Amino acid sequence: MFMAALILILSTGLFFFYLQAVCQKILRRRFTQEFFQSIVNANRLEFPSVRKAIEDFGSPMEYPRLTLTLKCDFLALTYLLKNAANVNQRYTYEERLLIVYFKLVFASLVTRHWLKLRETAAALKLTAILEYFANVVGERVNTVRFGNLTASDYLLNL
Amino acid sequence: MSLVSNELLIHGLQYAGYALEGFICLRLVRGGRWRDHKGLCLYVTLLFALDGVARPTVLNYFGWASVQFRYFYWLTDVVLAMGAFLLTCGFFRRACTQEERLWRFVRLMLVFVFALVVAISALALTRHYTQLYTGFIVEFSQNLYFSCLVLNTLLFVMIQQLAIDDDELGLLVCGMGVQFAGEAAGLALYHLTFGEHAVQLVFSLLNPACTLGMLLTWIYAIMKTQEAAPARSQVGKQVVLAEAVSD
Numbered sequence: 001m002f003m004a005a006l007i008l009i010l011s012t013g014l015f016f017f018y019l020q021a022v023c024q025k026i027l028r029r030r031f032t033q034e035f036f037q038s039i040v041n042a043n044r045l046e047f048p049s050v051r052k053a054i055e056d057f058g059s060p061m062e063y064p065r066l067t068l069t070l071k072c073d074f075l076a077l078t079y080l081l082k083n084a085a086n087v088n089q090r091y092t093y094e095e096r097l098l099i100v101y102f103k104l105v106f107a108s109l110v111t112r113h114w115l116k117l118r119e120t121a122a123a124l125k126l127t128a129i130l131e132y133f134a135n136v137v138g139e140r141v142n143t144v145r146f147g148n149l150t151a152s153d154y155l156l157n158l
Numbered sequence: 159m160s161l162v163s164n165e166l167l168i169h170g171l172q173y174a175g176y177a178l179e180g181f182i183c184l185r186l187v188r189g190g191r192w193r194d195h196k197g198l199c200l201y202v203t204l205l206f207a208l209d210g211v212a213r214p215t216v217l218n219y220f221g222w223a224s225v226q227f228r229y230f231y232w233l234t235d236v237v238l239a240m241g242a243f244l245l246t247c248g249f250f251r252r253a254c255t256q257e258e259r260l261w262r263f264v265r266l267m268l269v270f271v272f273a274l275v276v277a278i279s280a281l282a283l284t285r286h287y288t289q290l291y292t293g294f295i296v297e298f299s300q301n302l303y304f305s306c307l308v309l310n311t312l313l314f315v316m317i318q319q320l321a322i323d324d325d326e327l328g329l330l331v332c333g334m335g336v337q338f339a340g341e342a343a344g345l346a347l348y349h350l351t352f353g354e355h356a357v358q359l360v361f362s363l364l365n366p367a368c369t370l371g372m373l374l375t376w377i378y379a380i381m382k383t384q385e386a387a388p389a390r391s392q393v394g395k396q397v398v399l400a401e402a403v404s405d
Contacts, residue, residue, distance in 0.1 A: 001350070007304065008346035011339045014311060018335035021314065022375055025329050029382065093374060 023101040026094050027132050035138025036131050039080070045073045045134065051127040054120055063113055067106075070126050074102060077133040085140040095136070102129045164359060171366035178373040179206040185380060197248035198330065198376070204241050205369075208234045232295045239302040243272065246309050246334070252327055253317055271309065275301045300345065307338035326379045333375030340368030 040048055046069045053061055061069075081095055091099065109122040182202050186192040192199045213234060220226040247268050254261035279298035314331050317324070344364040351357040 004346045004349040008343055008350060011307065011342035011346060014307065014335060015339035015343055018314075018332050018339055019371075022329065022332045022336070025325060025332060026378070028325070094378060 023098060026098060027128055031135045031139060035142055036134035039134040039138045043076055047073045047127045047130040050123060054124060059120060066123060073130050077130055080137045081133055084137050085144045098129055168362050171370055175366055175369045175373060176206060176210040182377060197245050201241050201245045208238060235299045236295055239299040242306050243302055246306050249331055250313055253313060253322055271305055275305050303338060304342055307342050310335050310338055329375055329379035333372040337368045337372035340364055
């Protein structure tokens with residue numbers, strides 16, 4: 001009985017650990033260039049400023065603004081992932097997995113706030129996911145051309 | 159959820175798994191990459207042949223409640239557990255390609271773990287020596303699966319510690335971890351609740367779902383690295399070209 005309980009706890013922990021490791025491996029994908037910057041500029045996304053605040057001051061902005069910023073960026077990017085230069089108008093499997101991962105990490109951020117623990121690590125993970133989404137959107141948009149301009153150039157020149 | 163929809167869900171997950179197993183094999187063979195992934199290719203083929211073809215055939219022939227099917231099921235389970243163990247050994251070998259001394263130590267450790275699993279399972283047989291199947295075969299395959307989970311975790315830690323720059327191997331190990339950990343958790347829950355009906359349903363859903371998770375992770379690993387490889391060589395060509403022009 002004791003052994004079974006121990007195995008249950010250990011293997012459940014390991015199951016979620018491996019799922020997280022898969023997500024982290026997907027996030028580590030190297031893009032040929034930094035596509036996210038043009039998407040951030042064109043859509044006035046704020047997650048880079050959240051990351052900069054953490055890197056410069058060691059802590060994110062005040063909690064309500066932080067959650068609102070991340071949530072809005074997430075909604076904008078998931079919309080773009082599905083609709084911008086996406087012929088199938090569908091998320092891929094890895095995007096679905098990362099969307100679930102974002103929601104779980106966001107829940108952990110909220111829990112950490114209520115337990116008065118440090119939120120920095122969770123906020124950084126969330127910005128990394130958003131950067132990945134922006135890179136994917138940027139990469140897709142970059143392949144579509146409007147005359148002599150790429151789509152991201154076109155968006156920037158609007 | 160009704161019984162029919164549960165059955166449909168379980169079968170849907172199983173058939174999706176078989177389709178993915180076929181897809182992985184085809185992808186590796188057609189791309190000529192099976193030589194670099196011999197172990198993986200063999201394991202997936204074995205999984206498909208035993209779980210997707212042989213078990214349903216025996217089930218159709220002898221029936222669900224037959225002794226023959228039960229024996230066949232547990233025997234194939236041992237074969238699959240051995241296959242998983244050998245595949246884990248193969249991943250260890252790949253991780254130690256640059257470290258021959260470390261590989262010698264790891265090889266000894268793997269032999270020791272296997273001998274330990276056989277010894278512990280044999281101990282269970284001596285307690286109930288009349289029950290070869292429940293006493294040894296079942297115990298042996300469960301212990302081997304759990305030791306695979308532990309070894310897989312050690313391998314994952316080793317990859318992180320040695321900073322091995324092999325994203326594909328990392329993803330393959332993670333996929334295997336999802337399968338082993340999910341299965342071990344399901345089995346432990348089953349034992350703790352003495353096989354209650356609701357848990358039985360979770361257990362029968364969890365196994366194919368975890369296999370599906372493992373196969374999807376492996377497909378991602380194989381396809382993304384295959385995509386990245388020509389890109390890298392293209393970059394390499396451009397660098398060579400730029401150097402030639404500058405000379």
